[in-house]
Amino acid sequence: MPIENNFQHDELSRKNPGDRLTTAELATSPSPDSPEWVDAMAQCGSKVSQAGVRLIMYKIKAAPEAASRLADIIVRQCDQLLPAVAGLEKHDSVLNYCVEINRLENEADQVARSAIGVLFDQETDPISLIKLKELYEVLETATDKAEDAANVLEGVVLKSA
Numbered sequence: 001m002p003i004e005n006n007f008q009h010d011e012l013s014r015k016n017p018g019d020r021l022t023t024a025e026l027a028t029s030p031s032p033d034s035p036e037w038v039d040a041m042a043q044c045g046s047k048v049s050q051a052g053v054r055l056i057m058y059k060i061k062a063a064p065e066a067a068s069r070l071a072d073i074i075v076r077q078c079d080q081l082l083p084a085v086a087g088l089e090k091h092d093s094v095l096n097y098c099v100e101i102n103r104l105e106n107e108a109d110q111v112a113r114s115a116i117g118v119l120f121d122q123e124t125d126p127i128s129l130i131k132l133k134e135l136y137e138v139l140e141t142a143t144d145k146a147e148d149a150a151n152v153l154e155g156v157v158l159k160s161a
Helices: 023-027 035-057 065-086 094-122 126-160
Strands: none
Touching (some): 065 094, 065 126
């Protein structure tokens, strides 16, 4: 997927078409060893852990399909983060990996919204509804945090371009 087709997660898309980032904006981009990077990665891991705790705490015997799909998206995002970090020094396809992480986060949004909608349409037990809704939301938030990590990497690449 070409980078220019999907930059909505980047600072570029928050501006009017044709506007460019200034040098001052680029200078404020965090580095991969910055508190922003550490925080994004820690929060992503924390959300994955929280999802596991909820499975145990709420005695969810089998993960619903939507939870499995969200977990799979998180794994695929991590599969993109690893080579993005590895390629950071040479800027080797880092932006392409970041775009894919964003696309996966958008996919997770759709999966979570759909799953929560189905819950409210079909689940008759309010306790089960609350448990599953919370599980979906925690997993989806993990995908947001992986995207935050990708945004840090993207900022590093743009800063040094």
